[in-house]
Amino acid sequence: MRVLVVNTGSSSLKLRVLDGDRVEADCELDRWEGEDDLDAFGAFVGGIDPVDAVGHRVVHGGADLVEPEVVSPDVEARILALTSLAPLHQPRAVAGMRAVARLLPRVAQVACFDTSFHTTMPPAAATYAVPAAWRERFGLRRFGFHGLSHAWAVRRAPEIVRAGRRRDRVVSCHLGAGASLC
Secondary structure, three states: OOOEEEEEEEOOOOEEEEEEEEEEEEEOOOOOOOOOOOOHHHHHHHHHOOEEEEEEEEEEOOOOOOEEOOHHHHHHHHHHHHOOOOOOOOHHHHHHHHHHHHOOOOOOEEEEEHHHHHHHOOHHHHOOOOHHHHHHHOHHHHOOOHHHHHHHHHHHHHHHHHOOHHHHHHOOOOOOEEEOOO
């Protein structure tokens, strides 16, 4: 299956076509102005073989978007409703979805959430040390970030180190413009 992966950053756009684990094409735009900035995005899409699906990296899924979701107007609205939790990223992710809808209108799109990986954090790790009334009133909790990167790393590390090693003994470090440990 050929998948176009769309990773919208706060100002950049990274595109990659995967066939299984093989990268068939990629493009990184340092500046991308959003869903109406289709020139370079469209040139990339027009220069690749057809894809079967599109996957979008979305920074925040909140407490409810914890599994991959087929992109729909409802899913877009739910992502935008979380803008206060990731103001530089949520609107950009939806802009990417809308741009793809214009460029590849017949291709299924799926939103994948970085926060999904961390949904199994134990309560002690997800709980902020603030009064319980604040946590309940404002829905405060830790969500964790860079989960798609961490998920790949903890699956891949044992394959590299030695087959059969325990996967619960891996420390994953995501180092980039944003950084996190897991």
